[in-house]
Amino acid sequence: MVKDLCVHLDGGDGDKDRLEAARQIAVMFDAHLSGVFVNRLPDMPAAEIYSYSASALDDMQRQAREKGDRIAAALEGLLSGLDVRNELRRFDVLSSRWQQTFLAEARLYDLFVSTLPQEDDHETMALVESVLFGAGHSVLLVSPKCISALDFSTIVLGWRNTREAARAVDEALPFLKRADRVSVCMIGDDELGRIERVTQGNDIARHLDRHGVSVELNPLPEGKGVGATLLDEADLLNAGLIVMGGYGHTRLREWVLGGATREILKRSEVPVLMGH
Structure with missing residues (x-):
């Protein structure tokens, strides 16, 4: 909460x-x-x-x-x-x-x-x-640009089976429970095919359903890149919130944002909830 x-x-x-x-x-x-x-x-x-x-x-x-x-x-x-x-x-x-x-x-x-x-x-x-x-x-x-009237009724959730994404889902539950529409986007990569991505989506959908959150599964090709694809999907659905894992890597003793995470932060006109 x-x-x-x-x-x-x-x-x-x-x-x-x-x-x-x-x-x-x-x-x-x-x-x-x-x-x-x-x-x-x-x-x-x-x-x-x-x-x-x-x-x-x-x-x-x-x-x-x-x-x-x-x-x-x-x-x-x-x-x-x-x-x-x-x-x-x-x-x-x-x-x-x-x-x-x-x-x-x-x-x-x-x-x-x-x-x-x-x-x-x-x-x-x-x-x-x-x-x-x-x-x-x-x-x-x-x-x-959107501070005057925040509307989280439609949420786009960027999902892959990682610790960062799982953390984001857990932290976002209060928002997900309030939403009217949640689209779980599984964006393609070199490691998983479409069927495997849908399977991962079914797994998180089952978990969210037990929390009273109904979702739509939306497997997407990577296209222009993970960050750009997620932003395009949020724009298409007129989403009021993007939920995603915040990814990065260490450089000596400092964390540095990953490419998709940095792109979202720099380009998004939609509020973003990130967990790590």
């Missing part, structure tokens, strides 16, 4: 969109909404610290905290106007620790809500990757 969700706030232009998306989801499930604001304090490399006096460093810290106070006050004003239970969670941490701080907080909620990162918004993309691969819960990302 979705009873406790969080949204990333930073005092920027995107806060209102993110809060509105989270508010609508909180209303759907009568959930509590927490706005998480990580106020970043100056973090000097060791080689530069000696270039500043102690008083100068103290002034920089003070100015950062005062800026955080102004942002927090504005965020409290936004939250006070919402029609759902909410709170602001503020953390003052060194800049080098802000992402780890948010990740640790995100693990305490049922769902992380944000807007889909814009192509040049590398910071938000990095945060989404961090939460997707490290929080242990799903992420729901909403395009600013």
Whole structure:
């Protein structure tokens, strides 16, 4: 169940969109909404610290905290106007620790809500990757183009028998149970033929039916690629939500998004729920 969700706030232009998306989801499930604001304090490399006096460093810290106070006050004003239970969670941490701080907080909620990162918004993309691969819960990302009226009555579910897809299905159950139409898309690849894909679809359909979710099975050729095919199908069905596994691979100690996952995040105009 979705009873406790969080949204990333930073005092920027995107806060209102993110809060509105989270508010609508909180209303759907009568959930509590927490706005998480990580106020970043100056973090000097060791080689530069000696270039500043102690008083100068103290002034920089003070100015950062005062800026955080102004942002927090504005965020409290936004939250006070919402029609759902909410709170602001503020953390003052060194800049080098802000992402780890948010990740640790995100693990305490049922769902992380944000807007889909814009192509040049590398910071938000990095945060989404961090939460997707490290929080242990799903992420729901909403395009600013559809925030005014979220409609999850038709859902496209990208299915293959993997841990990531199974995790996404489990996390998406509250949404799937509310939907009027769920299309399970098994997109072709080099490993499985159409019959094998339909068999896998029957297996997940049986599982979902036991949760009261009726689905349509939709085996599809890969065509232009997994990501593009899933997006085309969502557009064809006028779907209001895409559910899929969030795939990636490790590079040294960091997770990096897989090609289809990254394409969905960059191109989708439909909200996307991903699990890993």
